[in-house]
Amino acid sequence: MIIIMKSGIGDVEIDDICRRVTEMGYAPHIIRGEFKTIVAAVGEERGRPDLRLLEAVETVESVMPVQQPFKLASREVRQEPSEVRVNGVIIGGKPIVVMAGPCSVESEAQVLEVADRVKESGARILRGGAFKPRTSPYAFQVELVAEYSDILQIGARNIQNFTLLRRVGEMGKPVLLKRGMATSIQEFLLSAEYILAAGNPSVILCERGIRTFETTTRFTLDLNAVPVLKKLSHLPVFVDPSHGTGHWDLVAPMAKGAVACGADGLIIEVHPKPEEALSDGPQSLKPAKFAQLMRELRPVAEAVGRSL
């Protein structure tokens, strides 16, 4: 951490900060600039007090991190990409993995019908929302869901529910972690870090749109997040163009864009009758359009050295 002192601060105050830094377990290094003095605090931050608390001291202007706040999720700890296995499907390898299905499970018949259709088109994993915030007073019925599904999804609204992240980290199941609509990429990776730190290495990151001033799309699907996440982290990265754009006719182009810029997989909403769906109808593809998208995606995947 770099502690920037207010200008005009004298030696006594700088010594006081150095003393506090030392007490907190770090080694202070003073650098005197033309106008400002900074104190670099060197040392492993894990298990030591948070140096940003020094911002509450009146002589300190600000405290700036030099390192990313995540470690296990970073490329620095692990250079090669991680693979996550889900029931025999490998995520993060050469093949692009597509998860498809309805946003909300409405009936067994509906799910089975969609499952058949999307599997036929090449989807490898069935998606189907069950316990969403809207159906449970608890954010996530963790154990129950874990028993009946192959992947646990942490929705955008729980991205900073750190106890849930830790709990999910203690379970063996792969976790799909969706970026919140106001979550920065740094916060996103910090949330992944909680799961990894609890012992679960099977984390899949998923970009699903951020909130901006633009209103022609429901959210602004941030494809920049794909190469940024691949640069900073070894974890596989998915994209959800259905939630991210909110319009079925934008799903296909953004799905292709996602694959071309490096995504490892896609989550796509498919519903047999979108105009009667219980939720998110306007962003769902009909099975026939999904089949067409899968045909069009294959050459894009191959163009960037992947398969589908």
Added chain:
Amino acid sequence: MIIIMKSGIGDVEIDDICRRVTEMGYAPHIIRGEFKTIVAAVGEERGRPDLRLLEAVETVESVMPVQQPFKLASREVRQEPSEVRVNGVIIGGKPIVVMAGPCSVESEAQVLEVADRVKESGARILRGGAFKPRTSPYAFQVELVAEYSDILQIGARNIQNFTLLRRVGEMGKPVLLKRGMATSIQEFLLSAEYILAAGNPSVILCERGIRTFETTTRFTLDLNAVPVLKKLSHLPVFVDPSHGTGHWDLVAPMAKGAVACGADGLIIEVHPKPEEALSDGPQSLKPAKFAQLMRELRPVAEAVGRSL
């Protein structure tokens, strides 16, 4: 709702939309413009299917709401401001009500000390975070908290946890509902509507900062929300300048601004030793600074016809 047809759409397709509108329980009115035809769907929306599903129909360009999606929370249903009573304190009347205390409860001694000091300075309600997302895998231990506190707080992260909103609506306790950092004002009032609709009229709205591109403040405390909420709704409106700005030295000016633009109350973090706080130290006031703020707030409250 106004259903805007794509341009070049013929009578057969317009009739089809009118038929769907009628089947959904609304009366359709066709208006043919120079370039576009629109279908106005008239009728109470409560208890009928959501007309926005028609956006999934290919002949429809978009569906635009004419009415706000909330009703019980609106000024149209209740012209005079609501008052919420908390243990004898009236919120939403002439006096500005200040809640103060530490962000996280660290010990009984800490809370009691702060309680004494802020009460002495004029705070009417003690705040102290107990079950935050970071301390429980469930978003909110609702019953337990309800038993031991006078106000239930729905934090920014649960603002769209609709089942929690309904559950809290079924309990008798006053609810402090905090706007999420990416929650629009319309969504905010829709969340309040869930609580009101479940039978609980005691809802306090609280602005606490939204996420924008600006980084000198932790969030952008949106004081515009105060007059906008007062215009659209009869519910009392609070402001949290501590979380909203993230810096203790911005708390006093923004607290004054909040009162001047019409807030009914404030939530302010106070901690005896901010530089050692378990959370949010840099935004906490020391008790002496809080006392000074309270003295400075009084004339501002009086200048806008309130008291403190």
Added chain:
Amino acid sequence: MIIIMKSGIGDVEIDDICRRVTEMGYAPHIIRGEFKTIVAAVGEERGRPDLRLLEAVETVESVMPVQQPFKLASREVRQEPSEVRVNGVIIGGKPIVVMAGPCSVESEAQVLEVADRVKESGARILRGGAFKPRTSPYAFQVELVAEYSDILQIGARNIQNFTLLRRVGEMGKPVLLKRGMATSIQEFLLSAEYILAAGNPSVILCERGIRTFETTTRFTLDLNAVPVLKKLSHLPVFVDPSHGTGHWDLVAPMAKGAVACGADGLIIEVHPKPEEALSDGPQSLKPAKFAQLMRELRPVAEAVGRSL
């Protein structure tokens, strides 16, 4: 336009609004809903007063447009895509067109060297900033630039300089119109409309990043804008991944994503020594990296039915 009356407004006030609407040259249609009355104002808006002024009337809650504010730029007026010709190069056809070169022209030698290298790699148009806001007190030395270049660029900062747009519209040269960092897609197309309305059909739209809360990228390159613009407008759409991301190592993946989601062309900064560039060095590619990107782009273009 749809004029939404405040609730509780009586017939006298509604009649007053209808009278004003008629005086402004439109035909009013009254629709009485369960709670609200709306007045639909039908008629061509071009050349008539702006109905949004009625928002200044106290009985009016709001005025909502039903039609997009642009017409010549829209798909409704012209279904097939427009092509823009620049010195024999066709923009908007099957081939993806790449413009490349330095951000600022530093010397003749520098430009000639880069020109040779990027042409060799397949770029069809040379870019080189000359009169930027930073070099002239006038936003754009229009005539001078027009005499010496094949395309006029309206930078992000002049996107709403309507007189400049009109002036450029009166000149014969093709115009590259860059979206501002806080420009909505609707405003963007409205700016294009000014140029088209002045008689110049040769407008190329260019997405170059919007400002959001995310800080790992300089801007958030909004690739969603590509399919949205293609859906709403017939004009060709370019993407500038250099300015949009601000980091040279994100240029290649985002360029591929842009082509895959439907862009007609790319603008890419190339500089022989980025670490010595007068401006925007960190986002410039060296000629060798640009050559590699061009090789990798070709299969992506072909995968979506284009060529390079």
Added chain:
Amino acid sequence: MIIIMKSGIGDVEIDDICRRVTEMGYAPHIIRGEFKTIVAAVGEERGRPDLRLLEAVETVESVMPVQQPFKLASREVRQEPSEVRVNGVIIGGKPIVVMAGPCSVESEAQVLEVADRVKESGARILRGGAFKPRTSPYAFQVELVAEYSDILQIGARNIQNFTLLRRVGEMGKPVLLKRGMATSIQEFLLSAEYILAAGNPSVILCERGIRTFETTTRFTLDLNAVPVLKKLSHLPVFVDPSHGTGHWDLVAPMAKGAVACGADGLIIEVHPKPEEALSDGPQSLKPAKFAQLMRELRPVAEAVGRSL
């Protein structure tokens, strides 16, 4: 500046960076952390190459500024607040200064009528837009405007037109510098720095709303900017609640909020017939409402130790 090296970088590369830092005229200091090495570059940045260019070097992860990029505008250079004199009116002193008038000058009669009315109510300076981007192909007819007005206004769209800033800085007139809708506070002060550096000390900063996801207001008037600017800079700070909110009925509460949180002045649009205004009618106050606002503002000003 702090240059953060990529992890795993060896001594040769660190030496190379130190050599470049030295060549650029700074003194390098190496600090080796647990995981990362940083190089602090010490020295006056004015007149030396921009160290951020080193981000183009592959061994560098990022370059972080320690100092604000502005100096003359900062509190560090001048502790006491600056005063700007306009025709005998002192801006930045104890009295709050209100500028009022129409957004666009429509006729001499209109301006004179409004001038009389707002002067009577206590406004000290008349505002009236003349050469806006919409009326001139050049961003600002600088000399002409300078001859006929007492204050030069740099509108939000020219906030980063650095040559215009410098030109205006060379003229003697006071400058009202309006924050752009996507301008960060740091960029805002950097723009002020250009004017100050050119020799003109009479700069007034004006907050006028930033673009966010919220749509109930036209922009999000960012009152946090007031105490932040007062903390970082000695320049006077104005607020424009008319443009900032876009709704006449939000002007009064936000004007009071602005004064309470420390603004030195206000800019308010007043128009005798807002529903017929050539521009921005919905956000203009009628003269009677303006008079009422001025009466209500006085006690707020006094409550925070100011006068009106």
